[in-house]
Amino acid sequence: MTAEYNTLFNGRQAFEQGRDALIESYQDNFWEILPVERLDSPDFIPLPGDAVDPSFERAEEKAIKAIQKHSMEIDGTERNPQIDEAFMLLGKARYYDLRYVRALEAFNYILGYYPASNTIAQAKIWKAKTNLRLNNTKIAIESLHNLLDKEDALDRQDFADASAMLAQGYIEENRLDSALVYIEKAAFLTRKNEEKGRYYFIKGQLYDRVGQPLLANANYDKVINLNRKSPRRYMINAFVNKLRNFDYEAQDPQLAFDLLTDLEENRENRPYLDIIQHQFAEFYLNVGQQDSAVSYFNKSIRSNSPDKYLTSRNYLSLGDLNFDNSEYLIAGAYYDSTLNFVPEKSREFRRISKKRENLDDVILYEGIATRNDSILNLVRMSDAERTAYFEAYIQGLREERAKDSIAAAIAEETLANNEFFVPEKGGPAERGGFYFYNPTQVAQGKLDFKNRWGSRPNEDYWRISNRQGMLPEEEAIATQESQQELVEDELFDVESYTSKIPTVPAAIDSIKTERNFAYYQLGLIYKEKLREPDLAIQRLENLLASNPEERLVLPAKYNLYQLYEAEGDTFNSDKYKFDILQNYGDTRYASIIKNPNKTLEQDASGPEAVYNNLYKQYENQEYEIVIAKAQDYIDEFAGDDFVPKFELLKALATGKLKGYEAYEEALNYVALNYPNQEEGKQAKELVEKGLPAVKSSTFISDAEAFSFKLLYPYAKGNHLETLKLKDSTQAFLSRQSRKDLSVSLDVYDKSTEFLVLHGFVSVAEALIFSETLNREKLISLKEEEPVIINSQNYRTIQIHKNLQAYTNVETN
Numbered sequence: 001m002t003a004e005y006n007t008l009f010n011g012r013q014a015f016e017q018g019r020d021a022l023i024e025s026y027q028d029n030f031w032e033i034l035p036v037e038r039l040d041s042p043d044f045i046p047l048p049g050d051a052v053d054p055s056f057e058r059a060e061e062k063a064i065k066a067i068q069k070h071s072m073e074i075d076g077t078e079r080n081p082q083i084d085e086a087f088m089l090l091g092k093a094r095y096y097d098l099r100y101v102r103a104l105e106a107f108n109y110i111l112g113y114y115p116a117s118n119t120i121a122q123a124k125i126w127k128a129k130t131n132l133r134l135n136n137t138k139i140a141i142e143s144l145h146n147l148l149d150k151e152d153a154l155d156r157q158d159f160a161d162a163s164a165m166l167a168q169g170y171i172e173e174n175r176l177d178s179a180l181v182y183i184e185k186a187a188f189l190t191r192k193n194e195e196k197g198r199y200y201f202i203k204g205q206l207y208d209r210v211g212q213p214l215l216a217n218a219n220y221d222k223v224i225n226l227n228r229k230s231p232r233r234y235m236i237n238a239f240v241n242k243l244r245n246f247d248y249e250a251q252d253p254q255l256a257f258d259l260l261t262d263l264e265e266n267r268e269n270r271p272y273l274d275i276i277q278h279q280f281a282e283f284y285l286n287v288g289q290q291d292s293a294v295s296y297f298n299k300s301i302r303s304n305s306p307d308k309y310l311t312s313r314n315y316l317s318l319g320d321l322n323f324d325n326s327e328y329l330i331a332g333a334y335y336d337s338t339l340n341f342v343p344e345k346s347r348e349f350r351r352i353s354k355k356r357e358n359l360d361d362v363i364l365y366e367g368i369a370t371r372n373d374s375i376l377n378l379v380r381m382s383d384a385e386r387t388a389y390f391e392a393y394i395q396g397l398r399e400e401r402a403k404d405s406i407a408a409a410i411a412e413e414t415l416a417n418n419e420f421f422v423p424e425k426g427g428p429a430e431r432g433g434f435y436f437y438n439p440t441q442v443a444q445g446k447l448d449f450k451n452r453w454g455s456r457p458n459e460d461y462w463r464i465s466n467r468q469g470m471l472p473e474e475e476a477i478a479t480q481e482s483q484q485e486l487v488e489d490e491l492f493d494v495e496s497y498t499s500k501i502p503t504v505p506a507a508i509d510s511i512k513t514e515r516n517f518a519y520y521q522l523g524l525i526y527k528e529k530l531r532e533p534d535l536a537i538q539r540l541e542n543l544l545a546s547n548p549e550e551r552l553v554l555p556a557k558y559n560l561y562q563l564y565e566a567e568g569d570t571f572n573s574d575k576y577k578f579d580i581l582q583n584y585g586d587t588r589y590a591s592i593i594k595n596p597n598k599t600l601e602q603d604a605s606g607p608e609a610v611y612n613n614l615y616k617q618y619e620n621q622e623y624e625i626v627i628a629k630a631q632d633y634i635d636e637f638a639g640d641d642f643v644p645k646f647e648l649l650k651a652l653a654t655g656k657l658k659g660y661e662a663y664e665e666a667l668n669y670v671a672l673n674y675p676n677q678e679e680g681k682q683a684k685e686l687v688e689k690g691l692p693a694v695k696s697s698t699f700i701s702d703a704e705a706f707s708f709k710l711l712y713p714y715a716k717g718n719h720l721e722t723l724k725l726k727d728s729t730q731a732f733l734s735r736q737s738r739k740d741l742s743v744s745l746d747v748y749d750k751s752t753e754f755l756v757l758h759g760f761v762s763v764a765e766a767l768i769f770s771e772t773l774n775r776e777k778l779i780s781l782k783e784e785e786p787v788i789i790n791s792q793n794y795r796t797i798q799i800h801k802n803l804q805a806y807t808n809v810e811t812n
Contacts, residue, residue: 011062018055063090160189197230213245274305312341372515519543607642623657644679659801705790
């Protein structure tokens with residue numbers, strides 16, 4: 001009796017409380033097939049001693065207490081009929097506490113030691129549920145089949161529960177036809193209307209998944225017919241899924257419109273307006289009313305839906321609409337918002353990110369073109385036109401400010417007249433509430449004060465309107481107010497705008513150059529990446545009309561020739577074709593026009609072949625040649641995908657030849673000008689991670705080093721002779737079998753190169769070897785004094801070009 005009416009009762013109460021809280025906090029994802037059971041499967045595993053909910057911990061404690069104190073096992077037989085129920089409670093508490101293996105122990109104990117228990121069927125069902133959670137799906141399905149086949153006297157609800165879990169197992173195995181059979185049985189047999197609505201909804205989803213919308217709609221109708229007997233969330237989503245199955249060609253769209261209108265206007269559906277408005281937007285898309293669709297997508301967003309996936313669909317739909325309308329700047333913003341609501345590790349996140357990255361260049365260059373065009377338009381205006389333009393702009397600002405002031409005054413007047421507030425009878429004391437706890441009374445008091453005293457600062461002696469002198473704090477406030485007034489004056493002053501318009505020719509030319517390059521890049525992006533020939537033609541024609549620098553003219557004309565030819569515009573394609581052949585006949589573009597089967601990449605003078613040759617020169621330390629040629633190729637191949645590669649190669653060669661500061665500047669240029677290309681990202685990573693690691697130009701002590709080098713500086717003008725010295729030194733090392741040493745010829749700067757011997761383990765060994773070279777008359781010490789340096793310091797002098805500083809340190 002004690003176990004039944006005290007310990008077990010309290011345990012069951014705690015279990016029910018925890019389960020109800022868990023189910024209430026569970027958010028169904030109606031975009032996927034619902035699970036049979038409303039229980040999350042979190043990624044984490046609770047540590048021993050940690051509970052998902054304290055209620056389950058309490059239920060487990062009560063079950064264990066009942067077993068320990070009230071078990072009466074006599075001659076191997078349990079005499080207390082409540083102990084099997086205690087084990088059942090123990091298993092359920094552990095199941096909801098996500099400790100599935102321990103839950104299995106409890107259920108197995110019932111099956112092993114209480115074969116005549118009236119909870120035996122429930123134990124088998126819960127064991128199967130636990131196996132499903134442990135991904136032992138086949139075992140769970142087999143055990144549930146055995147239960148349904150062999151238990152003749154199975155209770156109706158137990159049969160429903162077993163069928164539902166069997167359907168869940170088949171769903172996880174992706175055997176949807178089998179799942180349909182058992183979810184139908186579960187829906188028919190269950191006595192719980194909540195489960196009935198859920199099971200019929202799942203059945204409708206399964207029919208949707210197997211491509212049978214008519215049967216799916218029939219099951220959604222069963223959910224709808226349950227009305228208030230089942231939770232409203234199932235009914236609303238049943239309506240939504242039926243609308244998704246609506247055939248706009250075979251059915252009258254007015255039917256869908258009337259249904260959506262009824263759903264939206266029903267006050268009981270206010271918690272579900274997010275999904276209803278989203279479906280209304282989809283309806284308008286299907287009937288070709290894009291503006292109305294956009295409006296409803298925005299309404300759904302403004303509803304602040306807890307459904308993150310729904311919010312992501314709204315933003316994604318708006319992004320796709322703007323993308324299809326070539327509004328790439330706006331589309332990019334919507335894709336950014338979409339990514340905030342999509343799991344970062346999902347395939348969809350990667351797909352949207354890729355699409356978004358393709359828009360980065362468009363957004364960047366469209367912004368540059370728009371801004372610079374605006375500036376250049378102002379530059380072209382006369383003084384009178386500029387004055388008129390900014391006076392009109394300032395007038396618009398004043399009108400906007402006036403509207404805001406009027407709105408504020410109306411709000412104040414509304415409060416003063418108590419338009420939306422009727423004060424209660426009696427004072428605050430009579431109502432039992434403190435005056436300052438009532439925001440309306442506080443606002444009324446502030447208004448009364450202002451009407452009586454005007455605007456007074458929060459300071460001592462505020463009643464005195466004219467005081468001589470100010471405190472330091474007051475002076476600071478007055479200074480801030482005067483600065484604010486100055487900003488306000490500049491905001492409405494024509495001169496503050498016109499004075500910022502550039503007038504220096506060099507600055508204007510720089511703005512034009514940047515704008516022209518943006519036009520060219522946009523033309524290529526619209527042509528190659530986004531497949532928008534009309535926009536590509538527009539940008540490239542704008543470029544040619546803007547008197548661009550010579551390096552952009554020929555590639556722009558060639559791309560226009562290709563675009564017009566693809567569009568079937570023979571007149572314009574021939575115009576640019578003959579222009580290129582007549583005026584640029586010796587260029588690679590002309591040769592491609594003459595030989596259409598020979599692509600630019602296959603051309604020996606194409607960017608890929610040229611880059612590969614230039615990289616070989618970089619590997620051969622021909623840094624001056626690489627820098628000069630890279631700049632030529634950047635101009636020649638302007639707009640080509642290989643241009644960022646040439647820029648990065650040029651930066652690397654600059655660092656090798658000129659040192660840290662020049663290297664940093666060159667890398668920053670690549671990172672800033674090509675932020676979305678792979679080379680720009682590499683440059684940014686070098687700036688952020690590589691450069692800080694080598695920033696220090698401090699030399700380390702030889703005592704800390706383990707490897708040393710022997711340097712012989714030579715003028716680069718004598719390169720051939722130095723090369724002979726290198727060869728003879730290499731031959732000497734071979735004769736002496738000094739495989740531990742090696743020799744190289746390294747460029748230091750424009751005028752100096754080093755003959756370097758590597759591999760010495762000490763300064764003494766390097767010094768002795770230099771004397772050996774002198775004695776063998778390979779390198780005469782009278783010609784060049786060698787420098788002995790450890791490997792770390794050699795790296796430092798090559799990066800910072802500070803050999804002189806090192807020799808000064810060594811001398812001192």
